Amino acid sequence: MEHLEQLTAAVERGRTGDRAAARHDLGSLWEESTDLQERCAIAHYLADLQDDVHAELRWDLRALECVQDDGWLPSLHLNLADDYRRLAQPGPANEHLEAARSRLSELPEGAYGEVIRAGVGHVADALKAGNVRPLESSPSS
Structure with missing residues (x-):
């Protein structure tokens, strides 16, 4: 770069x-x-x-x-899932959440991988609850 x-x-x-x-x-x-x-x-x-x-x-x-670089995809899809969740658009949110989930096994062990894995769980829980507020775990908070 x-x-x-x-x-x-x-x-x-x-x-x-x-x-x-x-x-x-x-x-x-x-x-x-x-x-x-x-x-x-x-x-x-x-x-x-x-x-x-x-x-x-x-x-x-x-x-x-x-x-x-496909290594960015879990994080990018997680962020998009969260964006759509906050915009009360569960369809696209679920699509991107599933795309993030499908790539979790590709993440490295360690802090970065754990942050993304935890983020998928947080967004999934918030989406299921109909929560459209920003999450504390979001990098944009």
């Missing part, structure tokens, strides 16, 4: 609370980058920084359109 250092710095800014600056920086990277895998990462992180679920969905869909 050509812009890895800038991408990492922007993501860190977002994680430390400067969401507006992180959105700006990632938006600039989105405009500059021509590498699909890099654009997937940028869109994936930009989605988590949105204050509106509709905007979050648009960025998550962009990430899915750019994906080149």
Whole structure:
């Protein structure tokens, strides 16, 4: 990835609370980058920084359109399932939740895999309960 250092710095800014600056920086990277895998990462992180679920969905869909590495798919489908759940669209939410579930065995052992596996459970439970509120476990919270 050509812009890895800038991408990492922007993501860190977002994680430390400067969401507006992180959105700006990632938006600039989105405009500059021509590498699909890099654009997937940028869109994936930009989605988590949105204050509106509709905007979050648009960025998550962009990430899915750019994906080149199947390793991103469990997380991308999980995020899309959560977006659709929060938009009270259970049909697409269930489709993406099932797509995420079908790839859980491909996840590595360790913290990342556990976060995604737990997230699938949290979204499934919320979807079953008809809960459309943001979940505490969501990266966009």
